[in-house]
Amino acid sequence: MANILKRFGDIMSANINALLDKAEDPEKMIDQYLRDIESDLGKVKAETAAVMATETKAKRELDECTQEIDKMQRYAEKALQAGNEADARQFLEKKATLVKNQESLKQSYDVAVANAAKMKEMHDKLVKDMESLQAKRDAIKAKVAVAKTQEKLNKIGSSVSGAGDAMAAFDRMEEKANRMLDEANALSELNASGDSIDDLTKKYDSDDSASSVDDELAALKAKMGL
Known part of the structure; x- marks a missing residue:
């Protein structure tokens, strides 16, 4: 139980942020944490149910003892009414023994009630924490999705930049080709401008x-x- 509570404490504290920073895939890590927590929460539920069952049992034993005490009291009164003081004494002695047992049962019941209340409170808190983590998971996944989209855009942007460089290179090649054509045309005009010797x-x-x-x-x- 202590380990379960420590796990929840770590996850609900800032420690999870440090763990997620180191994770290669935050989505997978948060999903794994939630699976672990769901498993732990199942154990807490089972433990809570066991403590509540102990409380119920302690209450039943205390009620049965109280009923038995009342029963011995009634039999003692009946024995006295019937003039059987010895029988009445035995019933009262039995009652005295039951009263002592009742005190012990009452103490056990009080402890069981306190334990059940703590476990129930702990269980309810863990359920709320689980809901918070699920909401945090959705937020993390949304951020990861945005980050992945941004990475794709960055890659596309790099490709576009590369295409721009290629376009500039083609422009330079075209300029060179135009210059070569102009020179050839000029030479042709010179050759046609007069007769040879x-x-x-x-x-x-x-x-x-x-x-x-x-x-x-x-x-x-x-x-x-x-």
């Missing part, structure tokens, strides 16, 4: 030859009167 040489060589033939043809026509 060979082309120019051929052009002028061709023009000089044609001009000489034309001049000679004109002179021949003039000589022939054509």
Whole structure:
């Protein structure tokens, strides 16, 4: 019983907070604590029932003794009425013995009543504590659920950040590709802006030859009167 009460004391005190801080999974730990407490509470109920049964038994024995005393008193009176003083004396002696026993039974009954009251009070308190722990468990599980959701969001946020880095890298690659394309286009324009030396040489060589033939043809026509 002392161990059960100590367990409840530890759990209901701030000690449970330290234990939960060390736990890898607070949900599982609080569930295990509740299972242990439910088991302990069952033992307390059984112990309380036993103490209450002892009280009931003590009350019954005290009542039976009291009834027997009253019975001896009545028989003593009847014996005297019948003129049997010796019989009356025996009944009174028996009554005296029962009275002494009654005092002992009364003491036992008083102790049983006190014990039953304490156990009942203890049982009721533990039941309330159990209800408080169940409420605390629900609160802890709610916090754990929020924490797990936050962890998921953090992981997603990290992934999004990574995607942002990748996007920046692609932007840089695109910029480089655009620069390469611009350079290629510029070079193409430069290449198309004029004729090569060979082309120019051929052009002028061709023009000089044609001009000489034309001049000679004109002179021949003039000589022939054509």
